[in-house]
Every structure is written in C-alpha cells, then in structure tokens.
Amino acid sequence: MNNDVTQTTDKTPAATPETTTGGRIYRPLADIVETDEGVTLMLEMPGVGADDVDVTLEKRVLTIRGKVRTTSPEKLQLAYAEYGEGDFERSFTLSDDFDPERIGASVWHGVLTVTLPRAAKAQPRKIAVTAS
Amino acid sequence: MFQPEFLRRSDPFALMRSMLRDFDRLTPALTVRPAFPAVNVWQGDEAAAITAELPGIDPADIEITVKDNVLTIAGERKAPQVPDSARWHRNERSYGKFSRAVRLPFAASQDKVEARMTNGVLRIVVGRPEEDRPRKIEIKAA
Numbered sequence: 001m002n003n004d005v006t007q008t009t010d011k012t013p014a015a016t017p018e019t020t021t022g023g024r025i026y027r028p029l030a031d032i033v034e035t036d037e038g039v040t041l042m043l044e045m046p047g048v049g050a051d052d053v054d055v056t057l058e059k060r061v062l063t064i065r066g067k068v069r070t071t072s073p074e075k076l077q078l079a080y081a082e083y084g085e086g087d088f089e090r091s092f093t094l095s096d097d098f099d100p101e102r103i104g105a106s107v108w109h110g111v112l113t114v115t116l117p118r119a120a121k122a123q124p125r126k127i128a129v130t131a132s
Numbered sequence: 133m134f135q136p137e138f139l140r141r142s143d144p145f146a147l148m149r150s151m152l153r154d155f156d157r158l159t160p161a162l163t164v165r166p167a168f169p170a171v172n173v174w175q176g177d178e179a180a181a182i183t184a185e186l187p188g189i190d191p192a193d194i195e196i197t198v199k200d201n202v203l204t205i206a207g208e209r210k211a212p213q214v215p216d217s218a219r220w221h222r223n224e225r226s227y228g229k230f231s232r233a234v235r236l237p238f239a240a241s242q243d244k245v246e247a248r249m250t251n252g253v254l255r256i257v258v259g260r261p262e263e264d265r266p267r268k269i270e271i272k273a274a
Contacts, residue, residue: 046252047253071255
C-alpha cells in the first residue's frame, strides 16, 4: 500500500444537456446481447431502485433514465471521493421490428435488464378465391 | 452536401471526444487497469464509513475483512448467463475477481464493522474505538 492516488474505474458523463440543479448525469455502462427471442440490454445503474427507473420508447428511440438515491451517512463528512453520484441516462435507436407491447424491465442489485422481444413475423395469410 | 455528424454539432470538442473514446475502446491493453471498486470515504467523530458502487454483484459474493486499520473488499463480478447462440452487440461492463484494500483513519475491530448493500451500493460503517476518540482536556485552575 502506498500514498499515491489510486486510479479507479471512472464513470462517463452522459452527452446530454446539463441539469438546472447542477446535478451530474452519467452514462450507464451497457452490455447488449442478441438471442433468438430478441435483444437484452443490461445497464449498470448503482444506487437506482426499481421505482426510480424510467424506460420510454418513442419513435424507435429507447430512453433509459435512473434517479439515484444518494447515500450520505448521517453525521459523517466526506473525506475522500473516488466516484461521484448522479442520475443515469442513455438512449438507443432501435430497429423497427421490436414489439413495443412486450418490452420488459427489471432491476437486480443496481443492474437494469431490459428485454426487447422481436415482433412475431407476419404470418403469411392464405386468401381464398371463390368462383363467381 | 455530405456533412458528417460531428461537423453539424455546436460542440467543437465532439470529434476529439469521440476519437478518444474509440481510442480507449480499441487499446485497452495500453492503459493501466484501474482499481475496482472506486470508494468514497466518510469520516466523523464516532465512526467512519466507506461506500462503493458494486452493481450486479450478489452480496453473498462479497467478502469484507478488517485487520488493524486496513479494510479489504474482495469478490467476484460474474458474467451474465447467456445462451451459446447469443451474439454480443456491446460489452462495456467488466467481470472477474476483484480486491481492494483501503486504509482506515484508525484501527478497528472486526465486531464494530457493519456492512449494508442497497441497489448495488455497498456501505460499510466502522465504529471508532473508544480509546481513539477525541477527548476533551480540562484545564485545571492553578
């Protein structure tokens, strides 16, 4: 152990306009996996509970927002800080073939998982021809 | 007329930033591996607290040990279970074992340490031993 300043994992600020309150907005790290059923997004949003997540889909743009509940222990002063606390925001442009009705989201220990199932392929329809 | 996205922006540093981001992504081996997790240290008269962001880690996989004035947080970030047929679009999160030692402002005993995890944020409160607390010294009349 030494007294040098340790380089730690850094959070990236989101490329969004600044907030009026001066609070920071971070870009959550994402893992995106495509499976047979659709696409799964996993975003790291520490400090965000299930009630504070907002997932919206508007004109193919999926926006994920998370509000952080700050952890400041009572009666203690911050002596040394390596990370900042702030809300999370990130948006993705999707292709057309997702089913907006079946998008699911869940939070587990600060990781938001969004499942985007692909829309069922339009079934070919047989048109009966009647003799007139 | 063709105009790339970065020229249309009002932000003059957008191109530089996007290049730096690409550079960071493509050459991970050249940069020093940063320590994980990043910690914030809080201090008070009766206790000290350490907070760290550990998203996606089961509290059962985290091991916290205290010896004298060194507190160690160790554990493993497990990769998500995906089927073999899955195709990765992006992989920005990292996985694997981690260990981080933090020096406390005082020597603490193991039984005075309390850890709690909420929404992926770990909070460890370490009680300050009685003999270490600041003591008011009375001035006697001569």
